[in-house]
Amino acid sequence: MNEEIRWYGIVNALQYFSDAIRMLTESLSSENTAGNNTTETGNDINVLDHIPENIFESLTTEYYEPGMISLGQEYFEKLLKQGYREKIRRIITSLYQLAGRKRSHILEINTIMIISQLPYLGEWEDILAVAATRSPNLDVQEAGIRCFERWENKEACEFLRGRVFSEDWLQEYADEVCAEVLEGCDEVVLPEKDSITWEMATTGSNQSGDIERYSSGYRDGGAEDNGQQAFPLAGGK
């Protein structure tokens, strides 16, 4: 009996050992892939040959902050001032492709946000913005819409018109942008929602879609508030 247990124990130990080896090799393999930021095709550029490592690091690890100029944005604005438009196009498109290959939503969002802050040239940026609006990631979709909002270009915004989004809050955002840019509406009044459903965000602030955004204005003290409205209305419904 003891011998059986010993053999069973050894077999289990070997199993765990092989699992550990497998996990370790998989981990090493993914590290190697992560470290390989070069592209394989002849048409792409090696991104790290063209942008400083700290900029790349920032683009791949730091979440976009509205209203704040990121290192990446500073860098590309500098390139633009120096007249390197073609270089910007090649780097940005390579970064976007890299983001898709690595499934890095941070890089994808940061790249799209940089495009949104650059002047609209009508050459290649709208294609990336449209691609962003079709991303499975909701934050990336939002970033795509933001491009059309910031460019304030009617021709570009035609790409957004009629686009259907699966999330109500994104659809409202896109509709507002279209109304503002295409129709010149300063104040956009959207249909009031009948009910609000909430899902708690379980991880981090970037899990968009987990909290439904009621963007129709500040609510009046209703039955749910038991009349305990602390703040007077601010253009609410």
Add this chain to the structure above:
Amino acid sequence: MAELKTTDNKLSLWRVENEADIKDALVALAITRDKISDLAVVMIRPEDLQELSMDDEEGNSPTFGINDKHRNITNLNYDTLGTVIISILNGLRSGGYKKHSDRAIKRMIVEAYKAGKVDLSNAKESMREDIEKALQSNVMN
């Protein structure tokens, strides 16, 4: 209204009582950033903050007439952060959430500037450039 960045375990709030206060607070929040950008805000009820320690440190925004409405939640720790989160969720549940677009924020800042409520000398250069562009833009006319 709060911007969710803490400094020295303090979270900055603006006490608002009417629409004018809200606009002033939005401008105060927006104008301290690098660029004009969209701003999402959540309204928090004072009663949800009763358990928390607060001070009334005056704000240092370049917006006049709002800095005395600035408050800090102080001594934030793991427990009190939970209270803050719940108060934010309560604000969300009661519909006290709004995202103001780039254009809306730009309009508010320009209106505040034209009304003499903003001292741009304390704003960042990149923000001043954005405001100057907005002033020249036909959209704002």
